[in-house]
Amino acid sequence: MFDPVEKLKEFIRHPSVSTDPSFKAGMAGAKDFVAGILASIGFEVEVVNTDMHPLVLARRQGRPEWPHVIIYGHYDVQPVDPVALWKTKPFEPTEIDGRLYGRGAADNKGPLMVHIAAVAQLLERNPKLPLRITFMIEGEEEMGSPSFPAFLDRYKEELAQADFVFLSDTGIPSENQVVVTCGLRGLMLFDLEVTGSRGDLHSGLHGGVIRNPIQAIAELCASLHHADGRVNIPGFYEDVLEVEPWERQELAKLDTSEEQYRQFLGVPSFHTPPGFTPFEAVRFLPTLEFNGIGGGYQGEGTKTVIPSKAFVKISCRLVPNQDPRRIRERVYQAIADRMPKDVTYRLVDQHQGIPYIVVPPGRSNTPPDQSPILARAFGALDASVAEVFGRQPLYLREGGSVPIIADIKRVLRLDSMMLGLFLPEDNLHAPNESFNLRVMRKGIEVSQRVLAAVAADK
Amino acid sequence: MFDPVEKLKEFIRHPSVSTDPSFKAGMAGAKDFVAGILASIGFEVEVVNTDMHPLVLARRQGRPEWPHVIIYGHYDVQPVDPVALWKTKPFEPTEIDGRLYGRGAADNKGPLMVHIAAVAQLLERNPKLPLRITFMIEGEEEMGSPSFPAFLDRYKEELAQADFVFLSDTGIPSENQVVVTCGLRGLMLFDLEVTGSRGDLHSGLHGGVIRNPIQAIAELCASLHHADGRVNIPGFYEDVLEVEPWERQELAKLDTSEEQYRQFLGVPSFHTPPGFTPFEAVRFLPTLEFNGIGGGYQGEGTKTVIPSKAFVKISCRLVPNQDPRRIRERVYQAIADRMPKDVTYRLVDQHQGIPYIVVPPGRSNTPPDQSPILARAFGALDASVAEVFGRQPLYLREGGSVPIIADIKRVLRLDSMMLGLFLPEDNLHAPNESFNLRVMRKGIEVSQRVLAAVAADK
Numbered sequence: 001m002f003d004p005v006e007k008l009k010e011f012i013r014h015p016s017v018s019t020d021p022s023f024k025a026g027m028a029g030a031k032d033f034v035a036g037i038l039a040s041i042g043f044e045v046e047v048v049n050t051d052m053h054p055l056v057l058a059r060r061q062g063r064p065e066w067p068h069v070i071i072y073g074h075y076d077v078q079p080v081d082p083v084a085l086w087k088t089k090p091f092e093p094t095e096i097d098g099r100l101y102g103r104g105a106a107d108n109k110g111p112l113m114v115h116i117a118a119v120a121q122l123l124e125r126n127p128k129l130p131l132r133i134t135f136m137i138e139g140e141e142e143m144g145s146p147s148f149p150a151f152l153d154r155y156k157e158e159l160a161q162a163d164f165v166f167l168s169d170t171g172i173p174s175e176n177q178v179v180v181t182c183g184l185r186g187l188m189l190f191d192l193e194v195t196g197s198r199g200d201l202h203s204g205l206h207g208g209v210i211r212n213p214i215q216a217i218a219e220l221c222a223s224l225h226h227a228d229g230r231v232n233i234p235g236f237y238e239d240v241l242e243v244e245p246w247e248r249q250e251l252a253k254l255d256t257s258e259e260q261y262r263q264f265l266g267v268p269s270f271h272t273p274p275g276f277t278p279f280e281a282v283r284f285l286p287t288l289e290f291n292g293i294g295g296g297y298q299g300e301g302t303k304t305v306i307p308s309k310a311f312v313k314i315s316c317r318l319v320p321n322q323d324p325r326r327i328r329e330r331v332y333q334a335i336a337d338r339m340p341k342d343v344t345y346r347l348v349d350q351h352q353g354i355p356y357i358v359v360p361p362g363r364s365n366t367p368p369d370q371s372p373i374l375a376r377a378f379g380a381l382d383a384s385v386a387e388v389f390g391r392q393p394l395y396l397r398e399g400g401s402v403p404i405i406a407d408i409k410r411v412l413r414l415d416s417m418m419l420g421l422f423l424p425e426d427n428l429h430a431p432n433e434s435f436n437l438r439v440m441r442k443g444i445e446v447s448q449r450v451l452a453a454v455a456a457d458k
Numbered sequence: 459m460f461d462p463v464e465k466l467k468e469f470i471r472h473p474s475v476s477t478d479p480s481f482k483a484g485m486a487g488a489k490d491f492v493a494g495i496l497a498s499i500g501f502e503v504e505v506v507n508t509d510m511h512p513l514v515l516a517r518r519q520g521r522p523e524w525p526h527v528i529i530y531g532h533y534d535v536q537p538v539d540p541v542a543l544w545k546t547k548p549f550e551p552t553e554i555d556g557r558l559y560g561r562g563a564a565d566n567k568g569p570l571m572v573h574i575a576a577v578a579q580l581l582e583r584n585p586k587l588p589l590r591i592t593f594m595i596e597g598e599e600e601m602g603s604p605s606f607p608a609f610l611d612r613y614k615e616e617l618a619q620a621d622f623v624f625l626s627d628t629g630i631p632s633e634n635q636v637v638v639t640c641g642l643r644g645l646m647l648f649d650l651e652v653t654g655s656r657g658d659l660h661s662g663l664h665g666g667v668i669r670n671p672i673q674a675i676a677e678l679c680a681s682l683h684h685a686d687g688r689v690n691i692p693g694f695y696e697d698v699l700e701v702e703p704w705e706r707q708e709l710a711k712l713d714t715s716e717e718q719y720r721q722f723l724g725v726p727s728f729h730t731p732p733g734f735t736p737f738e739a740v741r742f743l744p745t746l747e748f749n750g751i752g753g754g755y756q757g758e759g760t761k762t763v764i765p766s767k768a769f770v771k772i773s774c775r776l777v778p779n780q781d782p783r784r785i786r787e788r789v790y791q792a793i794a795d796r797m798p799k800d801v802t803y804r805l806v807d808q809h810q811g812i813p814y815i816v817v818p819p820g821r822s823n824t825p826p827d828q829s830p831i832l833a834r835a836f837g838a839l840d841a842s843v844a845e846v847f848g849r850q851p852l853y854l855r856e857g858g859s860v861p862i863i864a865d866i867k868r869v870l871r872l873d874s875m876m877l878g879l880f881l882p883e884d885n886l887h888a889p890n891e892s893f894n895l896r897v898m899r900k901g902i903e904v905s906q907r908v909l910a911a912v913a914a915d916k
Contacts, residue, residue, distance in 0.1 A: 085657070429660040
């Protein structure tokens with residue numbers, strides 16, 4: 001008998017931080033664990049090497065007329081710092097009050113385990129299920145999936161034959177309101193490094209003569225937003241997709257109040273661009289965010305120094321139909337225009353991701369052309385969420401990014417059905433990440449019903 | 459025979475970083491070294507305990523009618539980071555091409571050793587020299603000398619009997635242009651910490667809803683300067699002393715050109731307030747400088763986080779007659795007025811120091827009332843610098859701070875005669891600090907002549 005919680009614990013114990021080279025062994029362990037578990041439930045497993053971290057591609061073959069679903073997930077996780085704020089050890093899964101704590105519990109090891117368990121249990125009951133299934137599990141999602149597009153190109157002929165992609169790497173506002181994610185924001189990340197003097201200087205002997213690079217970077221960063229919260233880059237909002245009425249209507253059904261959300265975040269007040277509620281802003285608007293800043297003396301006490309360098313790490317979240325390359329050009333141009341000439345600077349490209357939107361059947365005034373099997377899957381999902389969770393799902397775009405979803409659309413021409421499974425309190429990308437085990441059990445039930453429904457009708 | 463270079467090497471080997479508690483043993487070692495060396499040349503040594511690091515007070519007693527000079531120095535040094543940029547080990551003194559490399563070589567162990575060696579050699583030649591000498595050597599200068607005022611209060615009765623204070627803890631532009639420092643900037647330091655959400659947040663799931671604390675701190679910092687380089691705090695310049703014509707005339711004698719200074723700093727261009735050359739700005743104007751900034755993810759690659767907190771370390775250099783307490787009030791008020799209400803913040807006071815000015819005899823149109831022994835000392839200094847270094851010294855204010863000089867004036871009512879001895883290329887407060895050993899030898903000769911002249915006339 002397949003025990004999903006025990007398997008998830010095993011999975012979390014592999015410290016698979018993809019962005020940090022010192023976690024090489026953890027990455028290999030997580031990859032081998034996933035490959036092993038899929039082989040054990042009868043899949044043909046292929047490990048696909050890339051320049052960085054391999055993908056696990058596992059196939060359940062079948063007759064050509066059987067529907068074919070691709071299940072996506074990732075075995076890599078975010079870094080754990082600031083580690084001092086964790087109440088449990090990040091890579092020692094700990095069950096407390098119906099939650100499993102550990103880095104990756106919710107992003108994405110738990111939700112991936114939901115679908116693995118669903119397939120395992122479904123095939124245990126019905127070994128002859130007329131459904132082709134391909135697990136496509138990568139190890140570079142938290143790095144922006146640099147190897148994924150090349151992988152898609154290489155396996156395009158085989159994978160483009162599938163009907164749709166099924167995954168859970170998105171969130172839900174509460175256990176009582178499951179969200180099927182219909183859109184994701186894109187990404188454009190870079191570092192900006194500013195240099196003043198050739199070396200650190202004594203702030204007494206030389207203070208008042210040159211522009212401090214911290215001052216230059218502060219002035220530049222301060223220029224990037226209007227006082228009302230909008231990003232202050234010429235043309236930044238030019239390609240932003242108009243919001244459809246059904247989208248605002250779905251959003252109005254959200255149980256969460258703005259006050260609840262504010263308290264959850266723990267801020268004195270919101271700071272959103274005019275004309276958008278916080279719930280809208282996070283889904284329908286792009287952002288320019290500072291993920292990190294550093295320069296000069298950061299230790300105890302004081303050091304009266306003018307540092308030679310300072311840096312800031314910047315990320316833009318993009319919405320349909322913004323193009324990361326165009327946004328990059330515009331942001332870089334604004335920086336070139338605004339950076340004072342008494343300092344020098346350099347820009348370091350980080351990763352990018354295209355934003356994505358899929359319109360569920362029967363919603364839009366301008367319905368897209370969709371495969372009947374995807375429409376059947378959406379129908380089964382709607383019904384099974386209503387039964388298992390006790391309420392119909394909401395169809396919402398969300399603020400996060402899964403850049404590969406847009407790549408899949410672009411290369412394979414496949415849409416993705418995204419069943420949200422993690423909760424706000426799961427603390428993704430933050431200390432004390434956890435996964436709600438009741439949501440996990442319900443998710444397994446929904447995933448089984450959807451897969452059974454997609455298969456049975458054939 | 460007293461070997462000043464060997465003694466200095468011994469001194470540097472004690473890693474006496476006063477601001478970092480992990481250097482406790484190095485602090486004790488440096489203090490014992492100084493106490494030992496002064497005892498060995500016949501001084502009565504008293505170790506004066508404080509709440510932090512003890513002072514060494516060493517006396518050469520004598521008849522009441524003998525002149526009495528206090529020699530000041532400090533045995534503590536700056537932190538060594540970024541340690542990766544050092545070409546030698548910071549606490550392993552290394553002689554290369556006539557320079558001695560090591561943390562503290564120039565600030566202040568080398569210059570202090572100049573005066574110790576001068577006294578040692580002078581007393582060796584003339585054991586009956588009619589001069590009272592008190593060494594007053596502290597261990598908290600790089601922390602802002604928190605215990606020094608209380609020490610002065612405690613020893614006020616004895617120390618106020620002295621005629622003047624002699625020290626070398628200031629700089630000279632080149633070996634051919636010795637500067638007698640006639641003014642020092644004051645200091646007012648603090649940390650500003652801004653908090654947004656109660657914990658770090660995923661920049662996708664929540665980006666666009668709150669003000670990022672890095673953004674808040676960047677906007678605040680950007681507001682603190684005008685575009686022309688002046689500090690943008692109401693009333694900041696109100697008490698700034700008018701510059702006297704003789705001061706600009708002295709400065710005009712400087713050999714260094716602005717272009718040479720620019721190349722030394724390694725900046726594309728200067729950034730000074732209007733109406734002031736760089737040489738003037740650094741001496742006659744106050745500053746507001748960012749010594750360090752930090753927040754969010756600073757590691758390799760990316761982490762798409764909205765950090766909960768960000769901080770900046772700020773220091774103001776002050777000129778006569780600015781009052782650090784008034785400046786603190788004004789800066790704090792500006793921050794309170796400008797900080798957006800959707801974040802919270804706190805201010806942490808660091809140390810302060812009053813600015814100082816001493817007008818050398820015969821210079822000012824409004825000459826101050828000075829002791830004849832100080833006037834004699836200034837005359838001997840002028841003559842001996844002219845002979846030993848081959849050129850008369852310049853009398854200039856400088857940009858650095860020795861906060862205790864103002865404390866000495868305030869508590870003991872004594873002026874200080876500051877013989878500059880370190881060079882721009884000595885890299886104070888920065889990696890690869892060193893001291894020019896030829897300057898050291900000449901400094902010893904000058905110090906001997908001054909002390910002999912002050913004594914002999916009696």
